[in-house]
Amino acid sequence: MVRLTRVQRQERTRAAVLDAARTEFAERGYADAKIDRIAERAELTRGAVYSNFPSKRALYLAVLVDSLDAPGDGTAGPPGGPAPTWGAPATGAAEPDAAPAVPTELDGALGAFARVWLERLPLLGDSPAGAELRLRGAAGLFDDERGRGALAQVTWLEALLLGLALEAHAPDARRVRRVRLAELVLTLLNGAGRLAGTAPGFGDPFDVARACRHLAGLDLDDAFDPPHLPFAVPATAVREGWEPPGGPPDEITGRPADLGADGVVAVLGTGRLRAAEEAVRAARPGDRVTVAVVTADPAEVGRLVRLRAGDMSGCLRRAFAPGAWPRLRLVLDEDGAVAAAAGVTGPGDDTEAAVRVRAGEIVARADGRGAGHAVASIDGTRV
Known part of the structure; x- marks a missing residue:
């Protein structure tokens, strides 16, 4: 008989809780899910659930994080390469099959990103609760000032990351700020996601991706000049x-x-x-x-x-x-x-x-x- 270490038991308990919670949230949604039912599904006590996750919200977020593609699972570039440095030329292609080639035009870059993002849209047969899980959204999850403030700040961080990627895809335009464009793209994509969650099947994701491409033609007069x-x-x-x-x-x-x-x-x-x-x-x-x-x-x-x-x-x-x-x-x-x-x-x-x-x-x-x-x-x- 193999005896598990304390760490192994903790990992097994945590995995069981996450699996049970994923099923509970997919069937009933965040609001109607119950910790007692999650504990029953996992064949654990209520205390065992709370010893791993201090709240239902923390558990729901853990389920969403667990659904993400893990870095290094084949979606990233070749391992072992040099880490990028700010100010270095945007040269060097990915290894074959490691990542798609960089689009040569801004509209192509926007379209490529939009198509990847839109893969999360709920399907017509998804339940409302399942649609929310698929969207990985946090709308309505936080009703306190700290959580709402953090959500706003991390959304700005998302826009910065996308904006920097858009700036880097064309070396001759590296000094052109694209963060406002990224904010607009994320507004469109998140709006499409919310609508798809409430009205499954409405709208064509290919039209949304094309709309994102057309945003490349907007002159947003983007500049970085914080007054402080x-x-x-x-x-x-x-x-x-x-x-x-x-x-x-x-x-x-x-x-x-x-x-x-x-x-x-x-x-x-x-x-x-x-x-x-x-x-x-x-x-x-x-x-x-x-x-x-x-x-x-x-x-x-x-x-x-x-x-x-x-x-x-x-x-x-x-x-x-x-x-x-x-x-x-x-x-x-x-x-x-x-x-x-x-x-x-x-x-x-x-x-x-x-x-x-x-x-x-x-x-x-x-x-x-x-x-x-x-x-x-x-x-x-x-x-």
């Missing part, structure tokens, strides 16, 4: 040790994020994710920019960020070749290890701090509004 940046506190030159945790995955590439490399690390709470673009835009050619996301509520808000960031990254890996993936690394710092290495104490939803790393040392740091921009603006070879 001129008033941000400048970065401070320091000499401090840098001992980051090893092996946290980059949500975009699916590969381990090498946090020991030179570059900028921005630690952002889930209420300040929009500030990620400040570090990206200020970064110098060759800089590696890493955003480490922290939260005071990893079970719910943290899983929401993992869901939305993982969903967007999965779409980008399928729609674009690695040369056009966002020149940014995204780490979900649920245990605060990256924040601690950066000297950030008590990280929470409103955290905004950044450090510049060079040769294994922190050579500059900043805290508060505009921290990422302040640190990224410094020439790392001169501090």
Whole structure:
């Protein structure tokens, strides 16, 4: 008789709870699902469910996260390649069958992304509860200020990731900001998803994809000029040790994020994710920019960020070749290890701090509004 270790028993219990919850949510929806029924389906106690997931909302989000394509499952580019750096040319094609070729025109890039995103649309025979699971949406899931605020911030982060991919697909247009275009595309796609959930079969997804392509022709006069940046506190030159945790995955590439490399690390709470673009835009050619996301509520808000960031990254890996993936690394710092290495104490939803790393040392740091921009603006070879 094989005896399971404590960790193996925990993993088996968690898998049983997720499987039972997936069935319960698919049959009854989030609102009508009951923890007691989930425990009964899993042949466990109510306490066993809550020992793994502190709330029904946390469990629902875990089910949605579990439905995502795992990085490295064949949707990403070839393993072992160099991690992208902001400012590097968008060259290099994917290995055969690893990812589609980068579209040569902006409308083609939009169409490729839209087709991948639209695969989640509910089918005509799906139940309302099953349709919600298929859409992986979070509409109505959060009715508190923290959750709604985090949802807005992570949606801005999604738009940044898509916008950077659209900017990178044409090297001669790298300086053209595409984030407003990305916001418009996500508005159209999410609207189509909500309508498909309430009126299954209405609308043609191929028409929606074509509409996304036509958005490429809009002149949105897009520019990045946040009014608070001129008033941000400048970065401070320091000499401090840098001992980051090893092996946290980059949500975009699916590969381990090498946090020991030179570059900028921005630690952002889930209420300040929009500030990620400040570090990206200020970064110098060759800089590696890493955003480490922290939260005071990893079970719910943290899983929401993992869901939305993982969903967007999965779409980008399928729609674009690695040369056009966002020149940014995204780490979900649920245990605060990256924040601690950066000297950030008590990280929470409103955290905004950044450090510049060079040769294994922190050579500059900043805290508060505009921290990422302040640190990224410094020439790392001169501090």
